[in-house]
Amino acid sequence: MSVSFEDISDELDVFGEDVDDSQLQRLQDICQSYSINANELVMQWMAFSSSRKVDLNLDNIEVFEREWLPKKLSNSQSTPKAKGKAFLNKNTISSALEDQLEIIGSYATPEEKSQIAQAAKRQLTPENNNARNKRFMGVNGSPSVKTFSPTSLSPASATPSAKFSSRSNSGETVLKFGNLSGHSWQGEGQGCNVSFYDTSSCLTSHMKYMFQKMMDKAGALNEIIEDISQSLQNAHGIEEFGHLALPSQELVTVSGRICCDSIGRLNNQSVLLEGSRDSSAGKSISLDLSELKQYSLFPGQVQAVDVFYTLYMLAFGREKASTKFNHAFFLPFFFLHQPAKPLRMMVAVGPYAPSDGLDYSPLSDLIKVINRDKPDCCLLSGDLPDTYEEMFNNQMEEISRATKGLGCKIIIVSSNRDAHSCYSVYPQPPYSLSTHFSDGSKVNLIFVSDPATLVINGVVVGLTSTDILMHLTKSEISIGQQSGGLDRMGRLAQHILHQHSYYPLYPAPDDVNIDYDMWETAARLPVTPHILLLPSDLKAFAKDIEGCCCVNPGRLTTGLVGGTFAQILVDTLALRSSSLPVAACAVKIVKV
Incomplete structure (x- = not known):
């Protein structure tokens, strides 16, 4: 199978991965060895790198070919010819996961199999696991929570990530969209009015799920066909x-x-x-x-x-x-009365700590930017992967205290990737705090569900923390240039707006548990939002999708390195006079 450098580079670019010629050459060799195309190769690589939390380099590509592909591409046609070089050593065995030891063992000599058995024993020994996690555990076996300071949200015992702290591109603007000359990105922290577009569709933190009946699910799925069909009938005559x-x-x-x-x-x-x-x-x-x-x-x-x-x-x-x-079409925009002053928003999506520990330096650095630029509101999506309830409460208190004097509203969007949340359902209800802050500082915190449609100073903002873009790109088939000359990212965002739903994919992946009673109530788009926030592992972007400003801010950390966040500026006077909201918006994607 002939796969070019350009094919592989284009597929990796979708995920924001930078690649050099030596890496492309190695990946091309893998495609030829396993008879797979560039799309399948990159999908396997992204699954491998996400599960292992590793970056794209030659060493990790070797591990990827040696340990991952033989297991995932197990049929005989996908097995490469033996290259006659040793693949087992102390480092590879000790870093292997339990479910990978069996596949490695099938290629091992008797001596190597004994090493694998010892490695498996070490991994499965409770004493080793306890020793390894000792600094994160309290006397009763629960996560140990240390004292936090307003300038650093990390536990005192957390070791700073050397790779994150040594970065040299902090504050670099990687993407600009729109042009609002005459307006400053730095505000006065004047605050804003935040409300739900439709209070009848709001979820509560006490909602119950797992009571879905098959007839109700079928009814909700049938209803969406009839609703969009009626809209298409009217639009096309x-x-x-x-x-x-x-x-x-x-x-x-x-x-x-x-x-x-x-x-x-x-x-x-x-x-x-x-x-x-x-x-x-x-x-x-x-x-x-x-x-x-x-x-x-x-x-x-x-x-x-x-x-x-x-x-x-x-x-x-x-x-x-x-x-x-x-062709489908958008719901109409809905314009409300807007205040005269521009609206400045900041959007950041977790993880908020590098993958090698509980050092929340990226979140601390973000709060420094908030204090410096004084936005009117800051939207933080969840995804604090090692957080439990007590630690979550402490983090919320520190965030609230650090921004209390600014007048900035902090909007916390729930995420099913948060360990402290017991809800494993979509749509997901908002978080709630189990404690009260001693100084009453939580008044600037607003917890919203996933997804949510908000009105912020008259600007309609739609958002979801679930990675619908990634799920769509794995499920979509496409050929030819689409309407408006959109690229893949724009096309994926357009699907969401055309289907009038924050999550139009059906059936959903196994790790997305949809309650269709709640989906029908809370995951439908009531209008086309002025700004649509779609956080994803895919490459960060800001795009004009038929007048809607669609933004993927990226993630604040990606593995061991710093990621990106978004700053959004809305000229509310221009928004009032323009029929296309995107003309009144400007976006910056910035390195943390």
Whole structure:
């Protein structure tokens, strides 16, 4: 299989990975050895690097090829020829995870197998684990919480990350979007009014889940088909939708949800269109995409399609119908009365500590920027991976105290990646504090659910902390240039706005547990927001998506190194007079 440097570089660029020629050469060799394409290679690399918390370099690429790919690509055609070089040593064995020792052992000599057995014993010995985590444990076996200071949110016992502290690009602006000349990025910390766009869709911290009935789930999924179909009918002037399963001698327009005809990733031969109960009795039809020059589809997407499905086709087993997609459209923007002063926001997404410890220096550095630039509000998404409830409360108190005198509102968005939260459901309710701050400083903290639609000084802000962009890019099939000349990132953000949902993908990945009763209430877009915040492991961006300002601020840390955050400036006077909110917005993506 021929894979070029450009193919691999383009796929890595989506995830914000920098790569040099020597690394590209090694990755290209791996593609040829395993007969895989650039997309599959990069997907495997991102899974490996995320689970191991490692950076892209030649040493880690060697470990990736040696320990990861043989397990993930286990069929005989994907096994490379033996290269005759030793792969077991003290470092590789000791760093291997328990579920990787078995696959390593299958390649080992008898002497090496004894080393592996000893390594497994060390990993599984409780005494070793206790000793290794001793500095994080209290006398009762619970996480030990040390004294925090306003200038450093890390426990006193936490060791600073050498790689993070030695960075030289702190404060560097990596991306600029929009142009609001005459306005300063530094504000006065004047504060802002924050409210929910629709209080009836707000989740509470005491909500119950895991009581979902299959009929209710089916009803919610059917409702979204009918709602978007009705919107498409009005937008395109469609007289009525036809029945999916009834053959017709004429071209008819039908609507339904995109599905896959089997278990696995969607491809151009496995696309089904499933109709609603009312229009098509829930029937489905296979779609023929062979004559289409452009499309972008993912499971769960609702589409209106022109089909030609005759009795002749049915009689001779040609079950696929010719297709032409009618493009979806956005919900309208909703403009409220805005104050005269510009709105300055800061957006940061966890993890807030490097992966090698509990040193929260990145969060401390962010708070220094908040104190310096004095934004009106700061949105912090969760993802504090080693945090438990008591530590979470302490961190919230320190954040609140450090920003108390600014008048800045700190908006905390819940995340299912937080260890202290017991909610493993989407949509996720807001956090709540189990303690009260002694000085009453928590008045500047606002806890919101994931997702949420907020109104901040008249600016409608939509946000979700769940990485829907990553989930979509793993599920989508696309060909040709899409409308508006959007790149992949823009196209993914456009799907969310076109489908009127913060999470339109169905079925969701195994680690996203959706309660469809709550999803129907809290995860639908009531309007197109002026600003849409979509945090992701993918490359940070700020884009104009048909007038909506869509921003991925990146993550504050990525592995052992510092990441990025976003600063957003909104000219509220220009927003009031413009029909396209993006014209009144400017964005900076900044290195922490």
